[in-house]
Amino acid sequence: GAVVSQHPSWVICKSGTSVKIECRSLDFQATTMFWYRQFPKQSLMLMATSNEGSKATYEQGVEKDKFLINHASLTLSTLTVTSAHPEDSSFYICSPTGTSGGASYNEQFFGPGTRLTVL
Amino acid sequence: KQEVTQIPAALSVPEGENLVLNCSFTDSAIYNLQWFRQDPGKGLTSLLLIQSSQREQTSGRLNASLDKSSGRSTLYIAASQPGDSATYLCAVLSSGDKLTFGTGTRLAVRP
Numbered sequence: 482g483a484v485v486s487q488h489p490s491w492v493i494c495k496s497g498t499s500v501k502i503e504c505r506s507l508d509f510q511a512t513t514m515f516w517y518r519q520f521p522k523q524s525l526m527l528m529a530t531s532n533e534g535s536k537a538t539y540e541q542g543v544e545k546d547k548f549l550i551n552h553a554s555l556t557l558s559t560l561t562v563t564s565a566h567p568e569d570s571s572f573y574i575c576s577p578t579g580t581s582g583g584a585s586y587n588e589q590f591f592g593p594g595t596r597l598t599v600l
Numbered sequence: 601k602q603e604v605t606q607i608p609a610a611l612s613v614p615e616g617e618n619l620v621l622n623c624s625f626t627d628s629a630i631y632n633l634q635w636f637r638q639d640p641g642k643g644l645t646s647l648l649l650i651q652s653s654q655r656e657q658t659s660g661r662l663n664a665s666l667d668k669s670s671g672r673s674t675l676y677i678a679a680s681q682p683g684d685s686a687t688y689l690c691a692v693l694s695s696g697d698k699l700t701f702g703t704g705t706r707l708a709v710r711p
Contacts, residue, residue: 487643513697524689524701525644574643578697589634589691589699593643 484508485577487592494565495600502560502595504575510555511577516548519572519594531558555579565599572596602627602694604702612708613680621675621705623690628671631693635664635675638687638704647688648675680709 484507494500504514512533517525529550531537537550547569549561558577562569575592603626613619623633632651636644648657648664650673656665663676673690690702 515699524703525691526701527698530697572641576699588646588649589693590646591636591644596641 483577483590485575485590485592487573487575487595489595490593491596491598493598493600496566497564499561499563500565500597502562502573502575502597504558504560504577504592506556506577506579509577510579511552511558512555512579513577514550514552514558515576515578516550516558516560517574517576517591519574525574528560562597565597567599570597570599602630602692602698602700604690604692604700606688606690606702606705608705609703610706610708612710614710615680615682617680617709618676618678619680619707621677621688621690621707623673623675623702625671625673625692625700625702627694628668629694630668633664633666633673633690633692634699635662635673636689636691638689640687644689677707680707682709682711685709 486505488503514531516528519525528543529537529539531550531552533552539545552558572594574594605624607622634649635647650657650666661678666673685708687704687706689704691699693699
């Protein structure tokens with residue numbers, strides 16, 4: 482399957498700071514990137530969808546000014562949680578799709594996730 | 601809006617038992633259904649992918665079936681092992697390339 486990496490794997494920060502999470506697709510071109518978050522003992526919820534070179538589309542209830550997504554290249558997308566607060570503590574997971582095995586209607590691949598804890 | 605439900609929410613079985621996990625979805629217009637495994641604090645591992653035109657897929661001790669018209673899928677695990685303990689998630693791919701996840705089933709296999 483596709484190789485997807487996320488960095489950092491975990492981060493602890495103070496309330497009010499910003500945190501950037503990187504997602505890299507190592508062996509294929511990610512034309513689309515999905516960002517999910519998962520609260521403890523809950524399932525994954527889609528936050529936003531971004532296409533390479535375009536602005537992200539956010540799901541209802543997700544603040545676009547708080548969760549900044551950059552998808553400037555086919556191998557890298559970043560999610561920045563701005564002015565993080567304790568309620569933003571969650572597990573953030575990226576899922577790239579694109580050419581070379583990750584196209585729509587095929588198997589979806591996911592990054593290993595980033596655990597964010599905001600104190 | 602697609603909604604995906606998994607039953608049971610939690611399951612504890614002795615080692616060696618065969619078991620079935622259930623997944624149901626409200627909108628049958630799906631492209632595919634995928635079963636994942638998630639270990640605590642970890643990402644997702646894809647187990648099986650069933651396209652909308654398929655009825656089932658098998659991989660080792662795992663067998664997944666899909667009844668698209670009734671909005672149901674089952675994941676059958678044969679001869680369960682303690683290493684199978686994890687949360688199992690099903691997810692359906694619908695229009696707009698959106699993947700909707702189920703609520704998950706937490707499985708514990710006792711030695």
